Amino acid sequence: MIRFENVTKRFPDGTEALKDVSVTIKTHKLTVIIGPSGCGKTTLMRMINRLEVPSEGKVWIDEEPISNRDVVELRRSIGYVIQRIGLIPHMTIEDNISLVPELLKWDKEKINVRVDELLTMVGLEPDTFKKRYPFELSGGQQQRVGVSRALASDPNIILMDEPFSALDPISREQLQKELKNLQMKIKKTIVFVTHDMDEALEIADEIIVMREGQIEQIGTPSELIEQQESDFVRDFIGIDRIARQRDFGQQKLSEFVHYYDQSWDGLANEVNGSITVSEAIALLDEAPNHRLAVKKDGQILGYIGHHSLLQASMKSGGSS
Numbered sequence: 001m002i003r004f005e006n007v008t009k010r011f012p013d014g015t016e017a018l019k020d021v022s023v024t025i026k027t028h029k030l031t032v033i034i035g036p037s038g039c040g041k042t043t044l045m046r047m048i049n050r051l052e053v054p055s056e057g058k059v060w061i062d063e064e065p066i067s068n069r070d071v072v073e074l075r076r077s078i079g080y081v082i083q084r085i086g087l088i089p090h091m092t093i094e095d096n097i098s099l100v101p102e103l104l105k106w107d108k109e110k111i112n113v114r115v116d117e118l119l120t121m122v123g124l125e126p127d128t129f130k131k132r133y134p135f136e137l138s139g140g141q142q143q144r145v146g147v148s149r150a151l152a153s154d155p156n157i158i159l160m161d162e163p164f165s166a167l168d169p170i171s172r173e174q175l176q177k178e179l180k181n182l183q184m185k186i187k188k189t190i191v192f193v194t195h196d197m198d199e200a201l202e203i204a205d206e207i208i209v210m211r212e213g214q215i216e217q218i219g220t221p222s223e224l225i226e227q228q229e230s231d232f233v234r235d236f237i238g239i240d241r242i243a244r245q246r247d248f249g250q251q252k253l254s255e256f257v258h259y260y261d262q263s264w265d266g267l268a269n270e271v272n273g274s275i276t277v278s279e280a281i282a283l284l285d286e287a288p289n290h291r292l293a294v295k296k297d298g299q300i301l302g303y304i305g306h307h308s309l310l311q312a313s314m315k316s317g318g319s320s
Helices: 041-046 071-076 093-103 108-121 139-151 169-186 197-203 221-226 231-237 239-249 253-259 277-286 306-315
Strands: 002-010 016-025 030-034 056-061 078-082 157-161 189-194 206-211 214-219 268-272 291-296 299-304
Touching (some): 002 041, 016 056, 041 189, 041 206, 093 108, 093 139, 108 139, 139 169, 197 221, 206 221, 206 231, 214 221, 214 231, 221 239, 221 277, 231 239, 253 291, 277 291
Antiparallel strands (some): 002 016, 002 056, 291 299
């Protein structure tokens, strides 16, 4: 668990990037921090690994103030993925991923196994990619390597600072889907900064909306669509997006059978296809690592999760 306690950040020029912020980021959830440029979202995230230090207040991880921890040890224990990817150009993909495990003195065999495991997990064939250099990969492939490197030492916490914003729309959508599916498997505490509301609604378990260094609202994607606590949040999400999502939410699951995942080897809760999409989303908010096994006339039509619902909403005009 990550906890901010009355945190203020004041820069030398007098700018207050954060103003008395108190918030708890839940363990094993993908939390998105979103807001307009200059609202403090990246500053808030960078305090978790002490790239920024509070002017006032404290940041806690697992009931220990991070100010008590050695900064190098802290950073090595937290995965970090940035927009610019940050791969070292003269090192192979294998060496880039191995960097932190080597600093942690892992034995060579363990590192080799971990590199192959991670490349496979993000959809890159180890024998094909691990001896290549970053310039030989596409932007999307480099970002997959960036995610692999962040996961290399098996950290409990991963920070992601607008990691997909420089990618083309197709690569971005694919990586969003892969991140959501990956989180179902690895169950890490992921803090993800973005300025894109559609991205936040797609991938988040919980969303923190920020404005001018303070938190405006916290909630699941469905909670934010159903109830906005201020005009700012309503305008930032967008009236059109809210209306479309609400209209979509009242439709029956059985209307989207052709978008369902037809096979699923994880956990599934059986539901009747006559329930609404909003009701289905509420169920998935309670069990984000599950799929719903959707039944009609006693037969299972298929399995559906958050991403499948998003795809259905886009096909039906429910998202832009």
